[in-house]
Amino acid sequence: ANQCALICVPNQRLLSDETVATLRAHLDNGGSLLLTGEPGRFDENHREREVDAFADLRDHERVTWLEDTPERCPAGPEGRVTPLHPYLPEGHAEVAMAIMRAVPGGLPVDVTAGLYVGVGVYRTADGGVAVHLLNYANRERAKVNVRLGSDVAPSGRPELITPDEGTTLETAPDGSWDVRDLDTYAALLFRGE
Structure with a gap:
């Protein structure tokens, strides 16, 4: 395969x-x-x-x-x-x-962000998924939308991990995740089953 x-x-x-x-x-x-x-x-x-x-x-x-x-x-x-x-x-x-x-079947991860937001998606040892977001232009806070395919991430709300004050996580109306006011760095951790 x-x-x-x-x-x-x-x-x-x-x-x-x-x-x-x-x-x-x-x-x-x-x-x-x-x-x-x-x-x-x-x-x-x-x-x-x-x-x-x-x-x-x-x-x-x-x-x-x-x-x-x-x-x-x-x-x-x-x-x-x-x-x-x-x-x-x-x-x-x-x-x-x-x-x-x-990509057959569509992208497993879809991230909408500003031009200077870097994204890394990794599988964790427990079968979860970690989405890392890095705002290279952190003079301006960014809004980021993250959508993971159902075959990629476990269901449930991810944990937001960030050193930045004011960065929040909200569920978007379509079920994806909005990271608001990304200053420098954040990670979304979808825990494995």
Whole structure:
């Protein structure tokens, strides 16, 4: 069985024959691929392939192909893209929508937040789930909405763990969870059975 439902291959022009075979096996085993640009155009020895490695998969039902490399980031100060001046990719919304459509059965976790809220979701030893939220732009408090699929988290209200005063947890009308006034850090702990 696949460890993940979707593998994203963002314009990886240089792919070994072994990597191409592994990605194809993922597809053969029921997984999905999100490809951008010209993945596999060259092999591991920098030789251009006569035919692109995935050319025959363009119409495959579990392959999403974004040809215009929407993950490309605009240049920052001095015309460079650096981690010191992070920018959202030019087509970030297109990439996000493609991922949401490409995952069979939908995303197991859906988090709606501001641009600078980082999210990590982890399974705990007791079978629970911990959702970590980090607000990198903590000059402004953020509102975050968290929805976990029924197959991901145990039922019941999660515990809110945070060092921040004023951060609260509320049940949204649709049954998801609203974390209000996230200052710096919070975790939602869904305890295992």
